[in-house]
Amino acid sequence: MIRRFFKKHARTAPEESKTPPNATETFEEVRAQRDELSTLVAGISDAILAIDLEESPLFYNTQFVVLIGQERLNHGRSKLIEMIRDPDIVHAFRYTLTEGKVFNLKAVPHVQNDRKKFFSLSISPLKRPDRTVYGAVGIFHDVTELKKAEQMRIEFVANVSHELRTPLTSIKGYTDTLLEDAKANRPVESAFLETIHRNTDRLMHLINDLLDLSALDSGVDSLVAEKISTEELTHRIVAQVRRNLEAKDQRIELKFRAAYVFADPKRIEQVLVNLLDNASKYTPAGGLIQVHWGEESSGDTLLEVIDTGPGISNEHHDRLFERFYRVDKGRSRDTGGTGLGLAIIKNIMSRHGGAVWVESEIGKGSKFTCQFPAQSGTAG
Ligand code: ADP
Numbered sequence: 001m002i003r004r005f006f007k008k009h010a011r012t013a014p015e016e017s018k019t020p021p022n023a024t025e026t027f028e029e030v031r032a033q034r035d036e037l038s039t040l041v042a043g044i045s046d047a048i049l050a051i052d053l054e055e056s057p058l059f060y061n062t063q064f065v066v067l068i069g070q071e072r073l074n075h076g077r078s079k080l081i082e083m084i085r086d087p088d089i090v091h092a093f094r095y096t097l098t099e100g101k102v103f104n105l106k107a108v109p110h111v112q113n114d115r116k117k118f119f120s121l122s123i124s125p126l127k128r129p130d131r132t133v134y135g136a137v138g139i140f141h142d143v144t145e146l147k148k149a150e151q152m153r154i155e156f157v158a159n160v161s162h163e164l165r166t167p168l169t170s171i172k173g174y175t176d177t178l179l180e181d182a183k184a185n186r187p188v189e190s191a192f193l194e195t196i197h198r199n200t201d202r203l204m205h206l207i208n209d210l211l212d213l214s215a216l217d218s219g220v221d222s223l224v225a226e227k228i229s230t231e232e233l234t235h236r237i238v239a240q241v242r243r244n245l246e247a248k249d250q251r252i253e254l255k256f257r258a259a260y261v262f263a264d265p266k267r268i269e270q271v272l273v274n275l276l277d278n279a280s281k282y283t284p285a286g287g288l289i290q291v292h293w294g295e296e297s298s299g300d301t302l303l304e305v306i307d308t309g310p311g312i313s314n315e316h317h318d319r320l321f322e323r324f325y326r327v328d329k330g331r332s333r334d335t336g337g338t339g340l341g342l343a344i345i346k347n348i349m350s351r352h353g354g355a356v357w358v359e360s361e362i363g364k365g366s367k368f369t370c371q372f373p374a375q376s377g378t379a380g
Pocket of ligand 1: 283327336340341
């Protein structure tokens with residue numbers, strides 16, 4: 001298509017129609033320039049379309065073919081409206097053709113292979129040396145990931161605000177009542193103080209989890225993989241959560257088929273604490289919790305935490321590791337959950353170059369598996 005553009009361009013540009021003094025040399029130069037431009041345009045990851053005043057393509061690159069699909073192009077015979085049905089884009093091209101001015105569009109949606117994508121579009125006029133417009137060129141830049149990140153940020157801020165507001169509203173309500181009681185010389189209701197205490201704990205927990213996630217996201221503290229004894233680590237963490245287990249009369253069973261794991265000591269503790277916390281929280285009294293360490297033939301180490309809790313139906317598995325995603329919102333909050341524990345685990349595992357997943361069915365308990373890659377030295 002580049003070739004067609006150059007031919008046409010040369011034809012329509014008055015200066016270039018004159019016979020140059022050394023025709024062979026000039027022809028070689030033009031060909032070299034054309035080849036350079038052709039390589040350049042092919043290497044650009046953005047989709048490019050140039051059209052003439054009749055709205056027929058002057059040139060386009062491979063990325064543009066991928067963007068709209070070969071069939072819509074009809075071997076370059078399609079007009080703009082047949083290639084691109086979006087009225088905003090068509091309008092933008094027409095504006096540039098008639099006004100000779102640049103037109104920018106931010107994040108226009110476009111369905112590509114059944115996937116909704118977003119493109120920023122910048123359309124510039126193509127002008128002859130006498131400044132008359134003979135076409136317009138549009139550059140489509142894929143901003144889907146940016147748009148997704150922006151949407152996630154908006155949702156995240158809304159979620160955080162909501163999570164902070166709930167305990168704060170409760171604290172405010174009870175302190176107001178306590179103040180009124182104090183002014184009226186009424187005795188202090190200790191249940192009110194306990195509620196305030198519980199809600200401040202919840203806020204602290206939430207803020208600590210948020211700070212943790214932010215540190216992991218920003219990568220400020222780099223993770224260092226060390227050789228850690230699975231037995232020593234597990235016994236230490238089980239001792240930390242022992243009180244919760246005993247309070248619910250839950251049994252714990254440990255299996256060590258891998259003696260060591262290569263991981264960041266602080267972060268792997270966090271993974272195990274979060275998984276054991278959840279297992280205990282969601283498993284009814286008297287239930288069984290198992291921690292299994294194993295090794296795959298590839299050398300990867302697997303940590304499995306298995307419980308006899310209510311289980312999680314399949315439809316939630318994909319979203320379970322998202323920030324603030326909860327299967328049962330009320331239950332999670334009642335048990336002091338922040339909805340961030342699994343998101344932190346996912347983040348830690350990906351920083352280790354590993355993975356985490358869940359296998360679970362309603363009524364059959366849950367198994368969370370963390371996969372640590374074979375010794376890799378330094379992580380994240
Ligand atoms: P939370 O603080 O709410 O526990 P998590 O990120 O740790 O947040 O977990 C997200 C959600 O996944 C929980 O709200 C809960 O619905 C579900 N979940 C996590 N672990 C288990 C488990 N062992 N058994 C059943 N459901 C679980």
